[in-house]
Amino acid sequence: MSFRTTPSVDYVEDVSPGSGALPPRAWYASSDAKSLSLNGSWRFRLSATADAEDDSFAAEGYDAGGWAEVTVPGHWVLQGDGAFGAPIYTNHLYPFPVDPPHVPTENPTGDHLRVFDLPSDWPADGGVVLRFDGVESCARVWLNGTDIGEFKGSRLPHEFAVGHLLKPAGNVLAVRVHQWSAGSYLEDQDQWWLPGIFRDVTLLHRPAGSVLDFFVHASYDHTTGEGTLRVESDVDGRVLVPALDIDVATGEPVTVGVLPWTAETPKLYDGELVTQGERVPLRIGFRTVALDDGLIKVNGEPVLFKGVNRHEWHPEKGRALDLETMREDVLLMKRHNINAVRTSHYPPHPAFLDLCDELGLWVIDECDLETHGFVEQDWRDNPVDDDRWTPALLDRAARMVERDKNHPSVVFWSLGNEAGTGRGLTAMAEWIHGRDSSRLVHYEGDWNCRDTDVYSRMYAFHDEVEKIGRRLDGGTGKRRELPFIQCEYAHAMGNGPGGLADYQQLFEKYDRLQGGFIWEWIDHGVKHPELGYAYGGDFGEELHDGNFVCDGLLFPDRRPSPGLVEYKKVVEPVRFEGDSTNSTVGTVRVTNRHDFADLSALAFEWSYQVDGETIEAGALNVPPLGPGESADVKLPEPSAQALGDESGWTVRALLAADTAWAAKGHVVAWGQFPVAARPLPSVPPTVRPVSGEGLITLGPATFDARTGAVNTIAGVLVEGLKLDVWRATTDNDDGAEWQTDTRYGALWRNLGLHRMHHRLETVEVGEDALTVRTRVAPAAREVGLSTVYRWTSDGDRLRLTVSVGPEGDWKLPLPRLGIRFQLAEADRVKWFGGGPGEAYPDTKRASMLDRWESSVDELQTPYVRPQENGARADVRWVELGGLRIEGDPEFWFTARRWTTEQLDAATHLTDLTPGETVWVNLDHGQHGIGSQSCGPGPLPQYHLRAESAEFSFVFSANEQSNSLIN
Structure with missing residues (x-):
């Protein structure tokens, strides 16, 4: 066979989906047909352009011994220690000139x-099929020297008939993969651009008479409790479901009593599709999805989505995920009360949907389509409104629907994401509605809902969401009659997202609001030897969007972030409310917030705490409430000896037995209710300050006589204690570039809050107090904070009262308000307050009042881009570095081995070098977090306004500081 010396690469810029591939069909694993995985080590050669090399490498006998090797599935830019190029991250900008369908000559191949x-x-x-489950972005394939076709559609399957080309040994499979192609214009999906064969490559034997394609229709009638099964098959056969005594011919419907499938109760029936040549296992879930009375209903009941958006990601392998990683994702979702996933912005590996069927998640299955970069030219030349591209769009829709149509977890087909509007999308919607009427169609960009079955939005602010819930949002008549979801909201970038509980309150208040999907599941940090985790710009990209790719509820290593812990609490499926009319909270109202499941799978327990220590505990008898039902459950009377200073109840709902996704005892929900408030610390000013040579002594403390600055407390060196209003800005403080009026990070810096000057006015030694008056203000500005430090003591304890009054016209909230100081050393920290993790004003639903302990290092939250983190909320007292500090009122505390300024300047965690000194912040207030990195900022009730404030801290020796329990 002869080969061209300069191969034609016209197919790279062809807008068609490709040639040679078989029609799309359902994905399944055969019971008895042979398969051969071709995953593993492949020989690899990288060229700078699409036509740099001829195609002689595809011939039998070609010597590739000098080539490098890469692992398939995999991305070549994540292999070879940088020898094969580098990743590129952009949010929506195309990293090449927008000139559809053309791509650069510099096209890594x-x-x-x-x-x-x-x-x-x-x-x-029989026959044989060669299957590719995912290749980015365009591939041409040869087998044993024969060109069998080329394809685009990176995250979609493509199969080729190859039985006539195979031989027993020495088969040569050659695949040429181009990073850029016409298909790249359809795949601008806010993620790393990562070329390669990143999903499985498999050889499948197809026996004579084997299944070609099949469609399982399994509906459920909630009024009768019956399911109707009908399996369409291209090849005649029989359908067997032993547990239901079903044995019927394909195409023949049968109705029997069944248990329905839901995300809460994912009942699957094992069956088989048997043809003359093959037996195919079936996992059948009976459920009916409908748009009824303006609501999304499954099995007759409205559904509230508590979802996440999920890009496929692994910090070392990119989108080349193995089954265990996929299972870990689903298990983490289930354990954090998540019930739905949107497969942003492409169909996932098919095994992920198997897991959603098995473990129970509602799925919005999204097509491999986004053309977001065309927004830069006001959507001119957008492929979705250009008839030449419609065959490619329909091909992508068909490959998604046909592959995934037998998954009961899939309740929505999504046309894609951020692709504007146009005739191509309408064609996709019409085809999908015609092919599968058993599911609904979603697309966020269609605000008039011409092509969709739901009104979907991204990052609608709370006030707009409430208007939508009240049906005061206007829009077309069709839209006003449709349910509403937020397909993206609460941008989980860095510290945050804030305001989750406020959104959830709206979702639960208005029937029309059927929940939403957090953006997004995991930070897309790339593991890096020098930077820890790399993000946009760390690979020298010409264009990039920085750490906007790190906006997940999981850190890159799949550790839950505080945002995920907060989300678990906010959406927990059991609600506890205390009876505030009874001083001992004699009853607790338990409400089942499930849509389908009763509470029989849960066990309940109570505990009674005094001053943060559990005094009594026991089981709580809660009836197996049905969905939406509530009951008032009596709590036991606390024993006399249990009554103390501050007391309260904690009630928990736990798994009563092991499940497929968590072990017995896993905490599903919890609530806390105060009984008696804590008495505030009292320090009578019985000891007067004494002036000495250069020092002032007051009780257990010494002060500099000239400045009034505290030097030691209870023998502990305390340095630099002063008012502090600055925090290392969060991604949400810095905000999105289009939200200029409320990007407080930049506004704070412009005002100079990161460089405040402290002017000493007076040091007053009184009869019962040492008073230091200062003015704290930024250079070049007339605003300031009049600050008074008043120190008193009873001989053993030292009380600091800080009074702050704003001066000038403050137009901005403060980042924080409190004091900051240094301790020469501190390691273990013990506190009574909120924990175990960080919390801020609008992110503290998951902060449980208890006694906690940690090292200073463990207090830090490792956001990929360093920023304000680690504050513990509602703290009564904290012990560290030899000191015990009590608050009046409760406070936030933060402790770290670097300064706020060092944290603020760092771009990666590796920029932070811990020292022996510990910087401590005790805050009277913190500004809220919000999600303004892409969504709304903090709601007004979480703003820290520059207002007059007074707060106190009581310092004393912590005699047990060196003997804390690990």
Whole structure:
């Protein structure tokens, strides 16, 4: 066979979906047909352009011994220690000139070569299919020297008939992969651009008479409790479901009594599709999805989505996920009370949907389509409104629907994401509605709901969401009659998102609001030897969007962030409310917030705390309430000896037995209710300050006589104590570039809050107090804070009262308000207050009042881009570095081994070098967090206004500081 010396690469810029591939069909694993995985080590050659090399490498006998090797599935830019190029991150900008369908001449092209033998027991009869589950972005394929086709659609399956080309041994599979193609214009999906064969490559034997394609229709009638099963098959056969005594011919419907499938009760029936040549296992879930009375209903009941958006990601392998990683994702979602996932912005690996079927998640399955970069030219030349591209759009829709149509977890087909509007999207919607009427169609960009079955929005602010809930939002008549979801909200970038509880309150208040999907599941940090985790710009990209790619509820290593812990609490499926009319909270109201499940799978327990210590505990008898039902459950009377200073109840709902997604005892929900408030610390000013040579002594403390600055407290060196209003700005403080009026990070810096000057006015030694008056203000501005430090003591304890009064016209809230000081050393920290993790005014639903302990290092939250973090809320007292500090009122505390300024300047965690000194912040107030990195900022009730304030701290020796329990 002869080969071109300069191969034609016209297909790279062809707007068609490709040629040679078989029609799309359902994804399944055969019970008895042979398969051969071609994953593993492949020979690899990288070229700078699409036509740099001829295609002689595809010929039998070609010597690729000098080539490098890469692992398939994989992305070549994440292999080879940088020898094969680098990742590129953009949010929506195309990293090449927008000139559809053309792409740059500089087009990294990877030639992949795999030589394989057929197993000795490989059948000689029947056909064989070569399957690619995902290749970015365009591939041409040869088998044993024969060109079998090319394809686009990176996150979609493509199959080729190859049985006539195979031989027992020495088969040569050659795949040429181009990073850029016409298909790239359809795949601008706010993620890393990562070329390669990143999903499985498999050889599938197809026996004579085997299944070609099939469609499982399994509906449920909630009024009768019956399910109707009908399996369409391209090849005649029989459908067997032993547990239901079903044995019927394909195409024939059968109705029987069944248990329905829901995300809360994912009942699957094992069955088989049996044809003359093959047995195919079926996992059947009976459920009916409908738009009824203006609501999304499953099995007759409205559904409230408590969801997340999920890009596929692994910090070392990119989008090449293995089954265990996918399972870990689903288990983490279930354990954090998440019930839905939107597969942003492409169909996931098909095994992920198997897990959603098995473990129970509602799925919005999204097409591999986004053309967001065309917004830069006001959507001119947008492919979704250009008839030349419609065949490619329909091909992508069909490959998604046909592959995933047998998954009961999939309740919505989504046309794609941020692709504007146009005739191509309408064609997709019409085809999908015609092919599968058993599911609804979603697309956020269609605000008039011409093509969709739901009104969907991104990042609508709380006030607009309430208007939508009250049906005061206007829009077309069709839209006003449709349910509403936020397909993206609460941008989980860095510290945050804030305001989750406020959104959830709206979702639960108005029937029309059927929940939403947090953006997003995981930070897309790339593991890096020097930077820890890299993000946009760390690979020298010409264009990039920085750490906007790190906006997940999981850190890159899949550790839950505080945002995920907060979300778990906010959406927990059991609600506890205390009876505030009874001084001992004699009853607790328990409400089942599930849509389908009763509470029989849960056990309940109570505990009674005094001053943060559990005095009594026991089981709580809660009836197996049905969905939406409530009951008032009596709590036991606390014993006489249990009554103390501050007391309260904690009630928990736990799994009563092991489940497929968590072990017995896993905490599903909890609530806390105060009984007796804590008495505020009292320090009678019985000791007067005494002036000495350069020092002032007051009780257990010494002060500099000239400045009034405290030097030691109870023998502990305390340095630099002063008012502090600055925090290392969060991603949400810095905000999105289009929200200029409320990007407080920049506004704070412009005002100079990061460089405040402290002017000493007076040091007053009184009869019972040492008073230091100062003015704290930024250079070049007339605003300031009049600050008074008043120190008193009873001989053993030292009380500091700080009074702050704003001067000038303050137009901005403060980042924080409190005091900051240094301790020479501190390691273990013990406190009574909120924990165990960080909390801020609008992110503290998951902060549980208890006694907690940690090291200073463990207090830090490792956001990929360093920023304000680690504050513990509602603290009564904290012990660290030899001191015990009580608050009046409760306070936030933060302790770290670097300064706020060092934290503020860092771009990666590796920029922070811990020292022995510990910087401590005790805050009277913190500004809220919000999610303004893409959504709304903090709601007004969480703003820290520059107003007059007074707060106190009581310092004393902590005699047990060196003997804390680990």
